Amino acid sequence: MPLRPSADVVTRELRGAVLLVTIDHAPVNALSADVRRGLLAAIEAADTERAVQAVLIVGAGRNFIAGADIREFGKPPAPPSLPDVCNRIEACAKPVIAALHGAALGGGLEVALAAHYRIAVDGAKLGLPEVQLGLLPGAGGTQRAPRLIGAPAALDLMLTGRYASAKEALALGLIDRLGDSGDILAEGLAYARELLAAHAPVRRTRDAAALNDRAASLAAVTKAREATAQKARGLFSPLNIVDAVEAAIEQPFDEGLKLERKLFLQCLDSPQRAGLIHAFVAEREVLKAPETRGAKPRALDTIGVVGGGTMGAGIAVAILDAGLPVTMIERDEASLARGRAHIDKVYDGLIAKGRLSAENKAATMARWRGSTTYDALAHVDLVIEAVFEDLDVKQVVFAELDRVCKPGAVLATNTSYLDIDALAASISRPADVVGLHFFSPANIMKLLEVVVPKQVSADVVATAFELAKKLRKTPVRAGVCDGFIGNRLFAAYRATADAVMEDGASPYQIDAAVRAFGFPMGPFQVVDLAGGDIGWAARKRRAATRDSNARYVQIADRLCERGWFGQKTGRGFYLYPEGSRGGMPDPEVEAIIDAERERAGITPRSFTDEQIMRRYLAAMINEGANVVHEGIALRPLDVDVTLLYGYGFPRYRGGPMKYADSVGLPTILADIREFAKEDPLFWRPSPLLVDLVERGADFASLNTTA
Incomplete structure (x- = not known):
């Protein structure tokens, strides 16, 4: 034949x-x-x-x-x-x-x-x-x-x-x-x-x-x-x-x-197959940001990091692991030495586990240099600011970067919440400014929110996506707002967890219910890991503009006032004896919760785990719909990838928006309207969610519109 x-x-x-x-x-x-x-x-x-x-x-x-x-x-x-x-x-x-x-x-x-x-x-x-x-x-x-x-x-x-x-x-x-x-x-x-x-x-x-x-x-x-x-x-x-x-x-x-x-x-x-395939496809689709189409990334041969704290050091490790040289800036020699020590701790831990040789560590650290003067950044192609979460502090840093960095250098901020448009507007080259929101620990977590300010150049956004590729991270494009995609959703479902706690559930029951759903950690464990002082600073910053009619649970503030910031201080919502990373329930925290309920005039009631998760997920999904509606996220799948890679949403469920589709948007909307009988201000249904239910559509129908 x-x-x-x-x-x-x-x-x-x-x-x-x-x-x-x-x-x-x-x-x-x-x-x-x-x-x-x-x-x-x-x-x-x-x-x-x-x-x-x-x-x-x-x-x-x-x-x-x-x-x-x-x-x-x-x-x-x-x-x-x-x-x-x-x-x-x-x-x-x-x-x-x-x-x-x-x-x-x-x-x-x-x-x-x-x-x-x-x-x-x-x-x-x-x-x-x-x-x-x-x-x-x-x-x-x-x-x-x-x-x-x-x-x-x-x-x-x-x-x-x-x-x-x-x-x-x-x-x-x-x-x-x-x-x-x-x-x-x-x-x-x-x-x-x-x-x-x-x-x-x-x-x-x-x-x-x-x-x-x-x-x-x-x-x-x-x-x-x-x-x-x-x-x-x-x-x-x-x-x-x-x-x-x-x-x-x-x-x-x-x-x-x-x-x-x-x-x-x-x-x-199995529904798990559908969730995992959605995650597989979504993590490839998020690479398709409109600003990157036809834009050529700038050079990425040398990187600077301002700040040697936990986050700055983690970012430096991620860059070093990608084979790139890093110049770290700190305010004085003692702070620089602590920054170097943070990096050494990561690599020494790998050596102790047999996953890295001392020779490989030495070769990696040969690409690191430190300085106490911004002039050392004159040659870098991209610099990432990772200093304290305060706009005034960051504007001082960016003024220095504007002064010393070469023309065309990309100036990135690792802010978690702040207005990057305001930060960009404070210097002479706003088109070079982009947000690169890493997640802690930065050398391990795969998510990188690429936050796109109004005046940024398309090739800067393309450069941010190229850096994510070099760092083997999954980039998600986000618009500028308080908290971007991830922390904005986190604020919503954390507020729900706080309200459920004040209404009668213990933080330990809430965390256990969230873990049983498939998250690796509950919201109060996350707060303790990240540091309660970060959220506390954000809450104080928002105090002047907070709606006076909005419910505000003060329990976390009471802990922060005592200096209980979580793992780094040995206690937060949990106790961490002798530097342990595995927290134990704290009777003193439960006593503070009881006192706060009494102050707020709340008679505690019991919740089942299922009731906790219905509220927790409805808040997450509703806020996810809002960020899509407002254009902060391009598509529902961008919300899904953000929660999968940055916040531990169980991958086999596909992300909150995919999960909402599987449950049925009418069911989610009915829950929100039921919860609104208790707190109509917080539980306002997203216009997008209402529209989709009225049209008989789902979030998946919006994933091809970017």
Whole structure:
């Protein structure tokens, strides 16, 4: 039969005795229906064409196969299914070789596992990250990977979703050969011809023997199940992965495939899958800010940081970790030494955990320099101010930056709440000023709010997004208002938590209810971690403009007046004995709460956890609708990503706006109107929420309008 292209995205070409099958489906060779049809047709052709003695599968462009095609998410499945394709590849009567470069992820690695031999070149990334989408490998990955590399290694790859390098893959046994050059086609063809010359047999992964030690394999499953039950609290797919691997040990291959498919379909039907896929798509969509379209980022070779406190030091660590040099400015030598000590503490902690060598720390810190004079910033491309949260203080800093920084330098502020338009207007180059709101600890937290003032240049915004990329952070564009996106929402749901506390629930019950929903911490634990003095300063700043009719709970102020600012002072809402990070309930705090209830004339009542969360989430969603309505957030998905990456909203729920859609906006609006009977000023429904309910629309309908 003629060896014609079987589909536009999969081509076949006979190279001697080797049928070269090339996947060319831009941009990442995702496994669309056309790709699946093309692969199936290629294997059918190989089995029937006498001239073909072996098959080589390669990917065009930068990747082998990067996984499923996200454009097909939510659509009815089109044949052939990937399990059928993988089973047909494995059943081929002639040796099938997969040549891997770039991404070989998810279904891409499952295709490679179904092949009989595998070669990869340096730079390849191999992984089964379906758990991150609320799924499990559903095309034989849970059955073939353990048989090939053993249960412990397979469970590690699937439960973490991490990627293995080509060298690690060789050590694990995921691949058979590591190519010497970067030319995957030449390497693959040479390997295929070598196998033919050696008369290498068809070697099916289903017959691999890595699970022969049944007792050790089952012990690995038991250990993984126990660890997963603790680490993946509330998640559905991880334990299904463990069950599928157990089936690989206990059942024949075909029976294991049947269970894998059953468990995969259960995951597919789970609301968690929908939430995780929304998060996956949203974190890519937030990169598309209007100011970045067509704008070229400025240079980012040298960075300055003003302030060596906890936040400034964390920002400096994030920059150093990205391989960039940092110049830190502090007001005097003692403060500079403390800033350096903060950085040393981070790296020394990594050394103590065995995650960094002393030599690597020394090489990293060689890129750090400190100074007590702003003149040291004359050469930097971008400077981030991270001083005390006070507009007057920050304006003094920016006056100095205006004086010393070179033309074209980007001047960024790390303010959490303040008016960046006013800050920009106070200097001679407002077009160079942008907000870069990091989250604590800045070297760990992935969110970076890019706050866009009125006069900023588009290339400055593009530079901020480029910096986020270099720092491996997720940027979200925000407009200027008090608190931007994240802290504005936090203020709303924190106010709700305060009101519920004053009305009768303890802060410890509220925190426990929030954790049970899936947050890593409750709101009062967050206050203690961040420092109660920060919010206290913001409340005092707003006092003059606060609506006198608005409810104001003073409990947190009473704690701050005593100097109880949280972990850094040893007590806040919780007690932290001997520097402990794990807080204990404090009877004195409960006594203060009782006294404040009496002062406010409130008779405490009890709340169920469900009642607490209805109020907590309704406040969050309503304020999220407001920031979208006002243009502070471009789309509901920007709110979702902000809460996912900066505030610990459970990823498997997709974010507050996605969660609201899943519950139903009429239900959320009905709750808000019910709560408004107690406090009509606070519980004013967002005009956007009201409009969407009246139109029968949802937040998702607004995610394509930016």
